[in-house]
Amino acid sequence: MADRPLIDHDYKTPLEYANTPNMDRLAKAGLLGQLDPVAPGVRPGSDVANMALLGYDPAKYYTGRGALEALGAGLNLSPSDVAFRCNFATVDDDFRVEDRRAGRIRKGTSKLAKAVDAIRIDGVPGVKTVFKSTVDHRAVLVLRGEKLSRMVSDVDPKEEGSKIGIAKALDGSEEAKRTAAAVNEFVKRSHEVLREHPLNQDRASEKEKVANIVLTRGAGTIPTLPSFKSMFDLRGTCITGTAMIKGLAMAAGLEVMDVRGATGSIRTDYEAKAKAVIEGSRDKNFILVHVKAPDIAGHDGDFKAKVRTLEEADSLVGHIMDEVDIGLNYFALTSDHATPVGYGTHTGDPVPIVIGGPDVPASRALKLSESTASRGNLGRIRGTDLMPILTDLLGRSRLYGS
Amino acid sequence: MADRPLIDHDYKTPLEYANTPNMDRLAKAGLLGQLDPVAPGVRPGSDVANMALLGYDPAKYYTGRGALEALGAGLNLSPSDVAFRCNFATVDDDFRVEDRRAGRIRKGTSKLAKAVDAIRIDGVPGVKTVFKSTVDHRAVLVLRGEKLSRMVSDVDPKEEGSKIGIAKALDGSEEAKRTAAAVNEFVKRSHEVLREHPLNQDRASEKEKVANIVLTRGAGTIPTLPSFKSMFDLRGTCITGTAMIKGLAMAAGLEVMDVRGATGSIRTDYEAKAKAVIEGSRDKNFILVHVKAPDIAGHDGDFKAKVRTLEEADSLVGHIMDEVDIGLNYFALTSDHATPVGYGTHTGDPVPIVIGGPDVPASRALKLSESTASRGNLGRIRGTDLMPILTDLLGRSRLYGS
Numbered sequence: 012m013a014d015r016p017l018i019d020h021d022y023k024t025p026l027e028y029a030n031t032p033n034m035d036r037l038a039k040a041g042l043l044g045q046l047d048p049v050a051p052g053v054r055p056g057s058d059v060a061n062m063a064l065l066g067y068d069p070a071k072y073y074t075g076r077g078a079l080e081a082l083g084a085g086l087n088l089s090p091s092d093v094a095f096r097c098n099f100a101t102v103d104d105d106f107r108v109e110d111r112r113a114g115r116i117r118k119g120t121s122k123l124a125k126a127v128d129a130i131r132i133d134g135v136p137g138v139k140t141v142f143k144s145t146v147d148h149r150a151v152l153v154l155r156g157e158k159l160s161r162m163v164s165d166v167d168p169k170e171e172g173s174k175i176g177i178a179k180a181l182d183g184s185e186e187a188k189r190t191a192a193a194v195n196e197f198v199k200r201s202h203e204v205l206r207e208h209p210l211n212q213d214r215a216s217e218k219e220k221v222a223n224i225v226l227t228r229g230a231g232t233i234p235t236l237p238s239f240k241s242m243f244d245l246r247g248t249c250i251t252g253t254a255m256i257k258g259l260a261m262a263a264g265l266e267v268m269d270v271r272g273a274t275g276s277i278r279t280d281y282e283a284k285a286k287a288v289i290e291g292s293r294d295k296n297f298i299l300v301h302v303k304a305p306d307i308a309g310h311d312g313d314f315k316a317k318v319r320t321l322e323e324a325d326s327l328v329g330h331i332m333d334e335v336d337i338g339l340n341y342f343a344l345t346s347d348h349a350t351p352v353g354y355g356t357h358t359g360d361p362v363p364i365v366i367g368g369p370d371v372p373a374s375r376a377l378k379l380s381e382s383t384a385s386r387g388n389l390g391r392i393r394g395t396d397l398m399p400i401l402t403d404l405l406g407r408s409r410l411y412g413s
Numbered sequence: 414m415a416d417r418p419l420i421d422h423d424y425k426t427p428l429e430y431a432n433t434p435n436m437d438r439l440a441k442a443g444l445l446g447q448l449d450p451v452a453p454g455v456r457p458g459s460d461v462a463n464m465a466l467l468g469y470d471p472a473k474y475y476t477g478r479g480a481l482e483a484l485g486a487g488l489n490l491s492p493s494d495v496a497f498r499c500n501f502a503t504v505d506d507d508f509r510v511e512d513r514r515a516g517r518i519r520k521g522t523s524k525l526a527k528a529v530d531a532i533r534i535d536g537v538p539g540v541k542t543v544f545k546s547t548v549d550h551r552a553v554l555v556l557r558g559e560k561l562s563r564m565v566s567d568v569d570p571k572e573e574g575s576k577i578g579i580a581k582a583l584d585g586s587e588e589a590k591r592t593a594a595a596v597n598e599f600v601k602r603s604h605e606v607l608r609e610h611p612l613n614q615d616r617a618s619e620k621e622k623v624a625n626i627v628l629t630r631g632a633g634t635i636p637t638l639p640s641f642k643s644m645f646d647l648r649g650t651c652i653t654g655t656a657m658i659k660g661l662a663m664a665a666g667l668e669v670m671d672v673r674g675a676t677g678s679i680r681t682d683y684e685a686k687a688k689a690v691i692e693g694s695r696d697k698n699f700i701l702v703h704v705k706a707p708d709i710a711g712h713d714g715d716f717k718a719k720v721r722t723l724e725e726a727d728s729l730v731g732h733i734m735d736e737v738d739i740g741l742n743y744f745a746l747t748s749d750h751a752t753p754v755g756y757g758t759h760t761g762d763p764v765p766i767v768i769g770g771p772d773v774p775a776s777r778a779l780k781l782s783e784s785t786a787s788r789g790n791l792g793r794i795r796g797t798d799l800m801p802i803l804t805d806l807l808g809r810s811r812l813y814g815s
Contacts, residue, residue: 015772015773015774016772016774016775022775044792045792049813050798050801051794051795051798051801051802052798052800052801052802052803052804052805052810053801053805053810053813054805054810054811054812054813055812055813055814056812056813056814056815057814058814058815059813059814060814062814069813069814073814075815076814076815096815228815229815351772353772354808357812358805359801359802359805359810360805361792381774382774382790385774385790385791385792386788386790390792390793391792391793391794
């Protein structure tokens with residue numbers, strides 16, 4: 012949601028430009044302020060930021076993204092497993108990356124994944140691999156075995172035209188060296204398996220980019236999180252189309268609702284999400300609804316799309332407010348980070364935060380925006396402050412001291 | 414810069430009283446807020462405060478002021494050296510301090526320093542001394558040798574009429590006891606050497622206060638700072654007339670520009686400083702400009718002088734803004750602490766902070782003041798937040814997480 016003022020748009024941000032009557036109503040009647048997802052100026056990844064918003068200090072709990080993705084993709088993980096985010100990609104004979112997403116391949120990836128999943132690693136004894144495709148060109152890899160480490164570098168060079176990276180031990184440990192060797196062998200074998208795959212031969216004959224390699228990044232182990240229930244005395248559920256958020260919710264012991272139409276993409280079914288909230292509120296007292304679309308518009312640098320996704324998200328807010336009584340329930344609305352359209356990447360800006368509900372002082376702001384939030388009645392808080400504030404408003408927090 | 418409202422001046426602060434059109438322009442167009450140099454209510458020394466503003470947490474990195482002064486005075490220090498701030502002072506035969514600054518002696522101090530530098534300590538084997546005069550009555554002492562400690566108390570009683578202190582071990586360690594013994598012997602020997610010095614005989618005959626002893630305080634070792642470049646990916650330079658700030662900059666790996674006219678006193682050449690900024694901006698992308706004068710006026714309890722120094726500092730800001738394009742560069746303006754004229758000492762108040770530059774939301778404040786800052790769009794941040802915020806605005810920060 013959060014952005015910076017744009018000179019080409021009368022120095023307005025997408026949120027200031029968007030027509031968001033429901034969010035504005037919430038902001039006017041509630042606590043309004045700025046939230047630093049981690050700390051002022053710190054530029055967070057979505058994994059770290061959402062961890063903080065759920066009340067878990069990333070400095071204490073963050074163990075990489077890969078395992079959250081793998082959990083969210085439905086794989087079972089044990090504490091000794093190391094998991095990776097993966098892309099099907101296109102490389103030339105010199106392992107130079109032609110397309111990091113293999114022409115944004117959508118069809119047949121589960122067949123390719125099956126072939127990759129069959130890879131056996133010979134060079135590193137006692138390590139098995141599990142591989143699964145998720146959405147489009149995305150997939151997850153799990154290395155399973157003794158003496159593995161998440162301290163290995165990425166194979167994905169994150170830019171086209173570069174050669175693929177060689178996984179390296181980041182801390183010099185034997186475990187990390189073993190893991191890096193396993194990753195490098197896996198990537199090499201994925202190329203051997205995929206370049207001969209019939210589906211790629213079809214793609215080549217149709218002049219489509221071939222998915223002839225798997226690139227790994229974001230090594231991670233499952234974080235050891237005290238349960239959300241034990242921390243905040245709340246029975247929680249989560250509505251999201253994003254595998255990482257699902258995995259994070261699972262690691263925290265939240266239920267994950269399976270909502271058809273919650274895609275985690277720029278087009279998502281906001282009405283289906285709103286219905287799921289109403290459904291979820293029957294037997295849960297905490298519901299996390301994650302909307303990915305404005306972040307995608309920010310990454311794409313698309314001002315109009317960002318305005319549109321915010322207006323669509325506003326309709327979701329409106330649906331929920333129509334059905335879930337704001338006179339009885341608390342409703343917090345925020346971003347996990349800013350993705351300004353002028354930058355196309357996450358920045359370290361504070362983001363607006365609104366908390367509405369019973370007995371909450373009204374900010375009397377006329378509109379929800381970065382600017383009104385910077386002068387709001389909540390002041391400037393941090394990501395890990397949100398759950399304690401909500402728990403306190405809900406009357407469920409424990410007294411510190413006596 | 415920062416102060417408190419004064420009943421004798423229509424409840425205005427010096428900053429509210431001063432005519433500061435350039436600072437006001439910067440505040441209006443930029444982020445405006447409050448900054449706690451260390452934490453709310455914490456009353457910081459300039460060393461600790463400037464360390465925090467440069468992004469180094471004093472709780473982690475602070476090792477006393479003496480070594481920063483010595484580095485800034487041009488002495489080479491090794492990690493085992495312990496350095497002290499010193500004053501030439503006047504004591505009577507009972508070692509009672511008549512004048513902590515020996516009549517603010519200005520002439521001949523390098524000759525006196527040469528005599529003091531020749532002192533050899535006999536009572537503590539393996540400890541050598543290096544002594545150098547700096548500005549006016551000020552000097553630095555370095556104790557060099559094995560098994561020394563900075564945990565020793567000050568000899569300077571910091572008030573006139575009191576007897577000089579005896580350096581004591583603050584932590585009971587053998588190293589601290591050894592260091593205290595060396596300090597006490599040095600101070601005693603300095604008195605022996607100085608009271609007979611011809612220059613003091615001349616001063617006595619001219620009824621000037623004699624500089625007949627050296628008083629030590631602020632024991633310190635060089636802090637082990639990760640380089641500013643490694644922390645923030647910035648090539649930095651520093652413009653200051655204050656030895657401690659020079660030393661801090663050097664410890665952080667910043668270049669220190671030699672600017673004639675930057676005196677670190679109440680009269681400094683603001684135009685020379687502005688020219689140095691423009692010069693420095695050619696091959697550096699971070700420039701720290703330190704202005705000492707308003708702090709001196711605060712210590713002197715001189716409202717008019719503080720207003721005048723703020724107006725002079727405003728002209729420096731104006732010079733820089735005329736030459737360095739604020740549409741392309743970021744400009745942060747703050748204080749390292751408040752020195753209210755009604756108190757004559759540092760206080761723990763938050764200080765105004767302004768950040769101007771591309772894509773920064775405008776506070777629309779009509780004037781820079783403590784009061785407008787307390788309602789600004791940046792909210793309330795801490796000293797160590799400043800560099801992460803600037804690094805993020807500059808697009809040079811690393812992503813935390815993925």
